[in-house]
Amino acid sequence: MKIKESIREKLAGKIISWQERSSRRIYFSVRKEDLYETARFLFKDLGLRFSTASGSQTPSGFEILYHFSFDQTGEIYSLRVEINDKEHPEIDAITPIFQGAEWIEREMWEMLGINFKGHPNLKRLLLADDWPQDNYPLRQNK
Amino acid sequence: MSHKVIVPIGPYHPLQEEPEFFQLYVEGEKVVDIDIIIGYNHRGIEKICESKHYDQIAFVVERICGICSSSHPYAYVLAVEDILGGEGAVVPERALYIRTIIDELQRIHSHLLWLGLAGHFIGYNTVWMWAWKYREPILDMFEMITGNRNNYAMFKVGGVRRDIKEEDLPLLNKTLDELLPALEMFRGAVMDDPVIQARLKGAGILTKEQAIEWCVIGPTARASGVNIDVRRDEPYGALLLGTIDWNVVLQKEGDVYAKTLVRIFEMQDSVNIIRQCLKKLPNGPIDADVKDIPPGEGIGRVEAPRGECIHYIKSDGTNRPVRHKIRAPSFMNVASNKVAAVGGTIADATITLAAVDPCYCCTERVAVINRSTDKKIMNGWDLIKLSQEKTNKIKEMLL
Numbered sequence: 001m002k003i004k005e006s007i008r009e010k011l012a013g014k015i016i017s018w019q020e021r022s023s024r025r026i027y028f029s030v031r032k033e034d035l036y037e038t039a040r041f042l043f044k045d046l047g048l049r050f051s052t053a054s055g056s057q058t059p060s061g062f063e064i065l066y067h068f069s070f071d072q073t074g075e076i077y078s079l080r081v082e083i084n085d086k087e088h089p090e091i092d093a094i095t096p097i098f099q100g101a102e103w104i105e106r107e108m109w110e111m112l113g114i115n116f117k118g119h120p121n122l123k124r125l126l127l128a129d130d131w132p133q134d135n136y137p138l139r140q141n142k
Numbered sequence: 143m144s145h146k147v148i149v150p151i152g153p154y155h156p157l158q159e160e161p162e163f164f165q166l167y168v169e170g171e172k173v174v175d176i177d178i179i180i181g182y183n184h185r186g187i188e189k190i191c192e193s194k195h196y197d198q199i200a201f202v203v204e205r206i207c208g209i210c211s212s213s214h215p216y217a218y219v220l221a222v223e224d225i226l227g228g229e230g231a232v233v234p235e236r237a238l239y240i241r242t243i244i245d246e247l248q249r250i251h252s253h254l255l256w257l258g259l260a261g262h263f264i265g266y267n268t269v270w271m272w273a274w275k276y277r278e279p280i281l282d283m284f285e286m287i288t289g290n291r292n293n294y295a296m297f298k299v300g301g302v303r304r305d306i307k308e309e310d311l312p313l314l315n316k317t318l319d320e321l322l323p324a325l326e327m328f329r330g331a332v333m334d335d336p337v338i339q340a341r342l343k344g345a346g347i348l349t350k351e352q353a354i355e356w357c358v359i360g361p362t363a364r365a366s367g368v369n370i371d372v373r374r375d376e377p378y379g380a381l382l383l384g385t386i387d388w389n390v391v392l393q394k395e396g397d398v399y400a401k402t403l404v405r406i407f408e409m410q411d412s413v414n415i416i417r418q419c420l421k422k423l424p425n426g427p428i429d430a431d432v433k434d435i436p437p438g439e440g441i442g443r444v445e446a447p448r449g450e451c452i453h454y455i456k457s458d459g460t461n462r463p464v465r466h467k468i469r470a471p472s473f474m475n476v477a478s479n480k481v482a483a484v485g486g487t488i489a490d491a492t493i494t495l496a497a498v499d500p501c502y503c504c505t506e507r508v509a510v511i512n513r514s515t516d517k518k519i520m521n522g523w524d525l526i527k528l529s530q531e532k533t534n535k536i537k538e539m540l541l
Contacts, residue, residue, distance in 0.1 A: 021224075021438075021439070022224070022227075022228060024376060025224065025440075025441060027439070049354070049357055049370065050357045051357075051443075051450065051452055051469070052452055052454075052467070052469035052473075054454045054465065054467035055467075056456060056464070056465040056467075065454065067441065067452065067454070069375075069450075071369075071370045071375045072375070073375070074372075074375040074376030074377075076441055076443075078439075078441070098355050098356075098357065099355050099356050099357075099477070099480075100355065100356050100357025100358075100474060100477075101357075102477065103473060103474075103477050104469070104473075124181070125180065125181060126180065126181035126184040127181060127184070128181070137186060137189060138188065138189060
């Protein structure tokens with residue numbers, strides 16, 4: 001309960017929406033400009049564990065869900081960030097805050113074509129080196 | 143003057159599990175940097191799942207990994223059941239117990255497989271043979287319950303596909319009873335053997351701070367003192383009911399020895415969990431017969447043998463998901479080799495890289511290449527031999 005309250009209190013100006021689907025599944029969204037600060041607060045200050053991130057396409061562009069796990073209570077805080085750009089989506093990298101995000105950001109970059117600003121090692125992780133440029137396997141549109 | 147050498151490990155080998163490429167930068171005996179290149183086995187399963195209906199996906203994700211082949215379908219059905227209101231609200235009690243039995247059996251077989259390989263890498267081939275010998279009865283139990291030694295096809299949204307037959311219970315219990323002394327023997331072999339202690343203690347240390355920074359999970363994290371285990375933090379299966387006694391195994395040192403101990407203790411715990419489940423197995427249906435998946439988002443996670451395995455499903459109310467995100471535990475753990483293997487010696491590299499139990503333990507497809515001439519100095523066998531020789535040297539010193 002304490003974690004939930006401190007997130008709501010500390011990020012009061014940043015949270016756009018807040019949804020508790022069940023006692024252990026909390027989804028909230030912030031603007032993409034606030035992502036870096038929010039992720040830093042969740043990971044460094046509150047000590048949540050970064051589990052993974054799910055990038056997906058939406059009608060207006062892209063969205064990324066950063067799943068942070070609070071292991072003492074088993075809650076998963078899914079931080080949703082929307083990127084309203086269908087062609088050249090771009091967002092701040094969170095890898096500079098902690099190393100655990102490096103691979104998943106590289107994966108989203110090559111699979112969905114989302115550019116992560118400030119990522120220290122943005123190169124292909126899973127796709128072959130000769131995979132064509134600007135061809136993103138998980139994008140729905142051509 | 144230091145002489146920098148690159149040691150490429152990988153990527154292909156016709157015998158071993160899966161491909162992965164490690165490139166070790168070596169100065170003298172010391173590993174100074176490491177490049178990890180993966181992706182040789184990327185099959186686009188997330189994309190495939192977007193075109194399959196909910197019943198089929200359980201079979202598709204089962205093929206992600208042959209060793210922890212029940213973790214992925216389990217995490218997947220939990221994600222779908224999360225949309226439906228949670229596992230506890232949907233799945234009948236008997237199915238919860240059967241799910242936990244499968245999940246824990248798989249942990250034992252996976253850890254035994256790892257223990258055998260680890261023994262081989264440090265030159266304890268007897269451990270290798272014995273560990274794999276005791277893994278056989280576990281696979282037999284799988285065959286008895288599910289009909290398959292691997293890829294069990296047990297999980298479906300709302301329950302399980304096969305029941306445990308009453309007449310099988312005595313043999314299942316007997317197999318478990320016979321396994322316990324073997325596990326106790328392995329515990330003794332590791333804890334009482336001065337050579338193994340000298341060989342593995344201090345090798346490939348991952349500190350608690352590094353473990354948190356790199357977000358590692360499972361036995362890799364617990365060996366470094368990070369107190370996480372999905373089974374306790376977010377219970378599922380029979381553990382959800384609170385009727386099972388078990389403990390989270392924790393070590394502090396973060397070296398290969400600690401990782402070995404964590405896995406051995408976990409196997410003993412798993413046997414206890416299964417025995418309790420078989421004893422308390424309630425009667426009743428094994429499937430809730432779920433028809434439709436409503437629109438929504440769900441996250442499911444289980445403690446796979448290697449750590450938290452997490453699936454995210456986004457449904458729009460049709461019979462297939464809009465997005466299915468899968469994150470396997472090795473995705474986080476393998477990356478941490480970047481700090482665990484660096485600073486150690488090259489003779490420790492094979493066992494350190496293997497200690498996170500990567501789903502692709504490719505440490506035997508190794509070649510040492512001198513960077514200036516590209517001349518091959520060692521092949522994979524030589525590197526394992528190097529590791530085994532170090533053990534022999536310690537043996538001679540101690541005995």
